[in-house]
Amino acid sequence: MATKASRSAARLMMAPAVVLLLGWMLVPLTMTLWFSFRNYLPLRGGDQGFAGFDNYVRFVTSSAFWPAVLATLFIVVGVLIITVVLGVLLALLLDQPMWGQGIVRILVIAPFFVMPTVSGLVWKNMFLDSVNGLFAHIWRFFGAQPVEWMIHQPFASIILIVSWQWLPFATLILLTAIQSLDSEQLEAAEMDGAPALKRFWFIIIPHLSRAITVVLLIQTIFLLSIFAEIFVTTAGAFGSKTLTYLIFQRVLESQNVGLGSAGGVYAIILANIVAIFLMRIVGKNLDA
Amino acid sequence: MGRITLSNVTKSFGDVEVIPPLDLTIEDGEFAVFVGPSGCGKSTLLRLIAGLEDVSSGEIQIDGQDATDVPPAKRGLAMVFQSYALYPHMTVRKNIAFPLRMAKLDKAEQDRRVNQAAEVLNLTDYLERRPGQLSGGQRQRVAIGRAIVREPAAFLFDEPLSNLDAALRVGMRLEISELHKRLNTTMIYVTHDQVEAMTMADKIVVLRAGHIEQVGSPLELYRAPRNLFVAGFIGSPKMNLIDGPEAKKHDAHTIGIRPEHIAISAEKGDWSGVVGVSEHLGSDTFFHVHKTGLADTITVRADGEVSLRHGDKVYLSPRLDMIHRFGADGLRLS
Numbered sequence: 001m002a003t004k005a006s007r008s009a010a011r012l013m014m015a016p017a018v019v020l021l022l023g024w025m026l027v028p029l030t031m032t033l034w035f036s037f038r039n040y041l042p043l044r045g046g047d048q049g050f051a052g053f054d055n056y057v058r059f060v061t062s063s064a065f066w067p068a069v070l071a072t073l074f075i076v077v078g079v080l081i082i083t084v085v086l087g088v089l090l091a092l093l094l095d096q097p098m099w100g101q102g103i104v105r106i107l108v109i110a111p112f113f114v115m116p117t118v119s120g121l122v123w124k125n126m127f128l129d130s131v132n133g134l135f136a137h138i139w140r141f142f143g144a145q146p147v148e149w150m151i152h153q154p155f156a157s158i159i160l161i162v163s164w165q166w167l168p169f170a171t172l173i174l175l176t177a178i179q180s181l182d183s184e185q186l187e188a189a190e191m192d193g194a195p196a197l198k199r200f201w202f203i204i205i206p207h208l209s210r211a212i213t214v215v216l217l218i219q220t221i222f223l224l225s226i227f228a229e230i231f232v233t234t235a236g237a238f239g240s241k242t243l244t245y246l247i248f249q250r251v252l253e254s255q256n257v258g259l260g261s262a263g264g265v266y267a268i269i270l271a272n273i274v275a276i277f278l279m280r281i282v283g284k285n286l287d288a
Numbered sequence: 289m290g291r292i293t294l295s296n297v298t299k300s301f302g303d304v305e306v307i308p309p310l311d312l313t314i315e316d317g318e319f320a321v322f323v324g325p326s327g328c329g330k331s332t333l334l335r336l337i338a339g340l341e342d343v344s345s346g347e348i349q350i351d352g353q354d355a356t357d358v359p360p361a362k363r364g365l366a367m368v369f370q371s372y373a374l375y376p377h378m379t380v381r382k383n384i385a386f387p388l389r390m391a392k393l394d395k396a397e398q399d400r401r402v403n404q405a406a407e408v409l410n411l412t413d414y415l416e417r418r419p420g421q422l423s424g425g426q427r428q429r430v431a432i433g434r435a436i437v438r439e440p441a442a443f444l445f446d447e448p449l450s451n452l453d454a455a456l457r458v459g460m461r462l463e464i465s466e467l468h469k470r471l472n473t474t475m476i477y478v479t480h481d482q483v484e485a486m487t488m489a490d491k492i493v494v495l496r497a498g499h500i501e502q503v504g505s506p507l508e509l510y511r512a513p514r515n516l517f518v519a520g521f522i523g524s525p526k527m528n529l530i531d532g533p534e535a536k537k538h539d540a541h542t543i544g545i546r547p548e549h550i551a552i553s554a555e556k557g558d559w560s561g562v563v564g565v566s567e568h569l570g571s572d573t574f575f576h577v578h579k580t581g582l583a584d585t586i587t588v589r590a591d592g593e594v595s596l597r598h599g600d601k602v603y604l605s606p607r608l609d610m611i612h613r614f615g616a617d618g619l620r621l622s
Contacts, residue, residue, distance in 0.1 A: 187340050188373035192387035192434070193361035202386070206377040 036261035043255045055262035064246055069270065071155070072242040076223045076274075078159040079166060083219065084212055086163075087170030092204075094171065095178045105175075112168040116228035123161045124150065124233045150233060154240035161229050166222075170215045177211035178204065217278060224271050243267050290351065290441040290474030291316045292337060297346035299332055299498075306332050307498040309346065314442075314476060314491070319468050322478045323485040324495035324521070330478045331446055333495070337476065338367050338444050350441060361390075366435035367444040370451065372427045374419040374434075380406075381415040384433045391438075405433040408467075425456045432467070442474035449484065461487060482522055486510070494518050516618040519544045525574055525589075527612070530582045540613035540621055547574060547589040549610035554596065557603025561586060563596050577602060 039051040059065060094105060111119065127134045128149035136146035149157045181204065189199045227244050234240045236249065247267060251260030292314040299307040306329050314320045322330040335341040337348060339360035348356050355363050366387075374383050381402055382389075388398045406412045409429040419427055428448060435443055445464070449457045465488050468475050479485055485492050486506045494501040494509065494517070502514040506522075513519035519527050527544040535543045551557065552575060561580035566573055570592050577586045588604060596602060613621040 182371060182373065184369045184371050184373035185375060187360075188367065188369055188434075189375075189386070190340070191338060191360050191365070191367045192438075193390040194386075195361075198390065203375060206375075209377075 032261045032264045034261075035257050036265050038258045038261075040257040041255055042257060051258055055258045056265070059250070059259055059262045059266060064241060067239060068241050068243045068246040071240060072224065072244070072270070073274075074155060075159055075162065075226070075242060076220060078155070079162045079223055080216060080219055082159065082163040083166045083170040084215060086167055087174045087215065088205075088208065088212075090167070090171045091174035091178050092200075094175050108171055109168045111165055112172075114165070116165065116226070117232055119165055120161055120229040120232040123157075123164070128157055151238055154234045154238040157233060158226075158229055158240055161233070162223065162226055165229075166219055169219070173211050173215050174208060177208050181207050217275075220274060220278060221271070224267070224274065243270060290314075291349075292442060292474065292476070293349040294337070295347050295349070297336060297348060298344045299329075299336055299341065300344045305498070307336070310498070310500060312493065312500065312503070314474060316474055317472050319465075319475045319477065319488060319490045320493060321485040321489035321491070322476065322493045322495055323480065323482055324501075326480055327497075328495045329498035330480075330495050332498075334367075334444050334446055334476060334478045338365055339363050340367075364438075364441040365444055366438050366440035366442075367446065368428075368431045368435050368448045370447040372419075372431040372448075372451075374427055374430055376419050379416050379418055380411060380422070380430050380433075383419065383430055384411075384415075384437055387434060387438045401437045402433075405437045408436070408470075409433050424452050425460060428452065428460055429463075432464070436467075436471070440473070442476060445475065445477040447478055447480070449479070450481075457484075464488065483524060486522070492522075494521060512620065513544075513612065514620055516542060516544075516614050519612060519614070519620075525587045528583060528586050530586075532582070534582050535613075538611060538613055541616040542614040542618075544612040544614065545606045545610060547587040549607045550586070550588045551605045551607070552577075552588045552590050552594065552596070553603045553605070554600065555603065557605040559586070559604040559606075561602060561604060563598055563600045563602055565598070566596065568592065575602070577604060580604070 036055055037050055037052065039048040039054070040046070041048065090108065094101075094108065098104070114122075125133070130136050130146045130148045133146075133149075135149070139146045147153060185203055185207075186199055189203050194202060225244050226242070227248065230236060230240060230242060230245050231248075236245045241249070243263065244267065247260050247263040250256050250263055254260075294310060294312045296309045296311065297307060298305065298309050310333075322333060324330050332341060336343050339355070339358065343356060346356075347354060350363055350365070375386065378386065384402045384405055385398045388401060393401075402415070403412070406415055409432060411426070411429055411433060414422060414426060414430075419430065422430065431448070448464075449460050452460060461484060464475075464477075468488075477484075477488060489506055491503060492506055492509055493503050496517055501521075502509060502518045509518060509522045513522060513527075516529065520529065523546055525547050527546050528550070529542055529544050531542050535541060559580050559582060561577040564576040564578045564585065566575045573590050573592050573594055575588045575590060575596060577588055578584070580586050586604060590596075615621050
């Protein structure tokens with residue numbers, strides 16, 4: 001891209017992609033912003049003109065708002081902790097040479113390919129069901145009273161399901177990072193008198209910090225908007241309503257597009273706040 | 289302090305025997321260089337001594353103590369790796385202090401030793417930098433610093449200069465030799481570069497396919513190579529090896545004559561040939577002489593002022609007292 005001609009040619013060729021992407025993002029964003037200031041009730045009179053900031057005030061003052069924000073953060077943080085910790089351990093394990101390595105790695109990645117709705121249903125009915133689920137059988141085998149997972153442990157259930165789905169992603173990225181570690185560094189540390197645990201703490205973890213940052217950032221973006229897992233399991237009951245789910249309820253169950261759009265704008269703000277915090281905490285790892 | 293003895297040591301990876309039974313003693317305070325072509329097992333041998341690989345059989349003694357099954361950290365050896373293996377996320381100070389921190393020395397003692405090492409190695413201005421911000425030579429010094437703070441019984445160097453450019457390599461060679469003279473600690477140094485071996489070593493160990501071909505001081509190896517392999521490996525440019533009738537005249541299967549022991553002349557001499565490529569180094573000129581009827585090429589060292597051109601007919605006269613004679617089995621005939 002040295003000459004003027006090649007630069008403008010490059011711009012021209014990039015234009016379709018840029019226009020498409022901009023349209024893809026800008027149109028829904030603008031529509032959300034537009035509807036959030038309208039009093040729009042599709043089944044009760046349709047679009048009834050401007051509402052000012054009424055929707056925003058109503059959404060925040062609703063008793064469901066703060067619990068939903070907390071639930072969202074709780075689920076995101078829980079899943080992040082579980083996937084990163086187990087991801088590091090699994091990656092260490094998979095990095096060891098073993099028989100059938102290729103097959104094991106594919107099996108580990110497999111949950112990532114299962115659709116969220118499907119995995120939610122499978123977990124709910126085959127594992128967590130209090131009468132016929134696998135867990136219930138295990139509990140009964142040890143003579144314990146089976147747990148009503150969906151009712152008494154809604155957060156644990158959802159975090160469990162979502163973690164199961166995202167663990168392969170974390171493992172995969174961390175595994176590639178571990179494989180890029182220079183083995184001479186580990187040997188040098190061994191010669192320097194560092195036992196295995198200290199080698200892990202002083203050499204492997206710092207080496208993985210950048211990959212962990214990437215995992216945290218990418219997962220946060222996706223986890224803030226999880227929906228299907230909640231929809232098919234608790235359907236937002238028992239306090240497991242996230243911000244995304246609240247917005248869904250406002251738009252479709254209450255048929256209030258304006259209120260839901262205002263919630264959508266709050267969700268954008270929340271996502272950005274979380275992103276800024278994350279960047280502050282871990283972003284320095286991304287500097288070279 | 290640092291006498292290292294290997295007796296009957298072998299190493300196999302699966303069915304492949306990399307090191308056949310091998311005996312070797314490195315005396316305390318000695319600078320020993322393992323040299324050989326790549327794949328000759330010299331790095332493996334070093335890693336066996338370091339404890340990073342387990343021996344398949346045999347015994348390693350350090351200071352008379354059996355160290356065969358002692359883990360690397362407990363052997364009291366320090367190693368400098370080819371890639372330096374610095375910890376990229378730690379500052380130079382923390383890198384150098386790492387072994388002390390692992391040994392749980394108190395902070396003041398750590399600082400004292402790190403500062404001392406930094407002074408010796410001219411790293412004082414760089415202590416707060418990270419390895420990524422240093423040049424190759426500085427990184428090398430940090431790696432050496434990390435080794436010397438432990439005050440080990442012996443230093444192990446695994447091709448430490450091969451990632452440096454030629455000028456730096458000469459400088460670091462001197463620094464490591466100087467360090468050895470000052471610390472008077474055993475050093476084992478692995479290289480494939482025979483110039484490094486010749487210039488630094490007290491004792492050179494020439495290896496081929498895991499076998500020790502010869503052990504001796506640099507000049508012993510140069511003056512009396514035990515076999516054809518050592519003859520060809522030590523010395524730069526290589527010794528000229530001549531088979532056939534010319535060797536028969538000296539009652540040998542093969543004779544060897546170093547380039548510096550042949551006189552070249554345009555008028556008369558024992559052998560004749562045609563000048564091929566000539567390499568001018570300024571102080572010396574190396575002529576590659578063809579069509580001598582003795583070998584493909586005879587390399588001759590001449591004074592830098594001798595001027596002969598490509599295609600000139602020349603005469604060569606070897607110094608008869610400098611001819612090395614070898615038998616059909618490749619061994620030196622005395």
